Amino acid sequence: MAKSERDHQKVEAAKAVVYIYINHLAYHISPETAVLYFYQLMWDRLTPECLPVRDALTVVIEDEQFKEEQGLQFINRSYYSICNPWHLDNKKRPYLKQIIDRLDREPETESINRTTQALREQWMNFSKGEYGDCLRRQMHLGGHEIFREEDREFRNVLADYLPDYFYLYRSVTRTPDIEQLEQEHSHPEYSGTATKQINRLRESYDAVYEYRNLRQQGVTGIDHPSRLELAEFEKGLDFYYPGRNDSFKSKARTICHKKRRYEKYASYRPQVKEYLMESVELFPARTKSKLTESIDRALVRFDDRTSMDPITSKSLFLGLLDSVLLPVPNTSNILRLERCVGDVGPMNFTGMLLSLVLACPMIRFRLEKKLGYLYRKFEGKSLEGIQWVVDLFEHINLALVMNARKIGYFSLTEPLPDAA
Template structure:
């Protein structure tokens, strides 16, 4: 390339929009993946973003350098790296022979050289790649890699000894909030949605077969698909799907309260009745909940929630906002420094079944906040993902119970659990 050619190429990149340059970069990686084996593509990715000193296609190298030197690159380049990673990881995740390449790609970012580089461009790109590992985009990408089946060459490690983060695959209701970020494009949303649907269907079928086996008392050829002991599983299933008040299930009672709420005169009156609807199973199971500290705190919280609307009739906005705030109160407040002392205490005092049953009553009454419940539990999961499972048994058991409660009440498997 002559000096004039080099100048014209550099100049054209400078004049191109960021979106145009990114699309050329994504197209290059897509072409590499289609034409080369995964190992070769990973080597090129490493040279481009980790070693950051070479690319066989000089034009692509110039594009990466230009993007790395654009204004706000420290804020924006993470989105470019994220999209580049998924351009390779999404297709590989659907190809069993290339599953190994997904965690291999993610792990590269943990090994960016920190020694001074000969070229300023290399130093800049390496810095941006290191910054990427401190973002929510990288956290979501790392969790995505945890979903991929990779043959285990060593001895099987008991679940109790594994990190919580490695268990994400078991809990499809966590996928959306764990794997998607605010910049996730529609393709990534579709991919996560498909993974969630497949996981829910698989687990739903396993639950149905195991329950059928238990009912018929046949030889135990179908394993328990949960981490709960068989007696605890049976008790939880019965509670989430069976009769809890007279001849009515949680679903029946939610429907009745939903019908009643349409006739209530004011939001103030609704909140008092809502408290009774939520806590009646707890009070029936444990007389302490007739008037204990938790009940008084929850009553006060509801009374103070959206109090400016107390004299108004119910609207969808009021109901949804109230239920979201209620889930914050019951499960966890905040994301950066989550506070969940109240939730932990409720689990300790009332147990997993009654506690998850309480959450189930909220989302059965207002299904629009089911994603918010999933989000709140995801905050807990992500906060503890580096812990070993045996260190937080309360969390693992809660996730197992939530799987059963949500799948049996919201799943569509053509099987009656009641």
């Protein structure tokens, strides 16, 4: 074995020792003490009565790659090792807040030795970058009513609304390294952010359908669970409802049934185009023309002889999603999106997105990432200047909540909410 490979294995083994120690703090030590020990480790490189962990941390820091991205990811995984378990226990919320709030402190960074100094400098880099931002956003998740009552500070910016948009929970709080880690583990019940996403979805699902049922019973004067105007909310309630005749759900089922595993793409392509064009048919002419061109470009990416297997189907609908929503995440495409939503209205635009996701539920993860990018661009902006974003997010929230069962947000191993 080459020396470089041996060194790499040594560093990875040392990282594992640190992660196990921090995870032990999360589960087996009082949270007050765990907060103290965590920061003694990650700031002062101290571990009370646990020298092997300190030695392991030293190995990690002295690796030449620690000052690069690998060092940031190590710190990120260290935070994950304590924060993720505490996300699963609402009683730990005050201590989770202590852990995350310390990101914003400005302590003296000078240390008496070079190794601890390197740790502190990389910790400060972590705090000031996207890794730290993702952690801060986690304090907006779950514990929804507690957050609202106790410590939610309304600043009249989009970030105030993050707790309500379940579909943003993972995309704005997980960096790619943590996303990959959770995919490798394949145990969503152990993911704190995913668990809070489902909990928030269930709250929204119950609230929306309770409102709908009360309205059908003739009850008046009830608060509606949305920031949309009442008339707009009730239009959306009927528009996205999966049980109505000619619903998005029934149309998606039809297009899915037309697809057969061994059917060739040549025969499926015109059916897909017809399905999507139904969503854009009544759009203003200019917008309709541009969207049609984008959809056509996405549809010609495949050879007509391609078999319509699940992989091809997913790739097809990912391309179609890219064709209508932020094909490349940048400022110019956000401006195009703003114009498009302004032209067709947030409800109609959301209907087009819902058609795509219902036809291929697996693309919801790409949709979440795109919406997460949009959120990050505006999270600190005043609500007065971004009403189109709020209206779009509210419509998307309502559409995804009402169709969550068909889209696949509820696990098959969990009891489903009452059928709507």
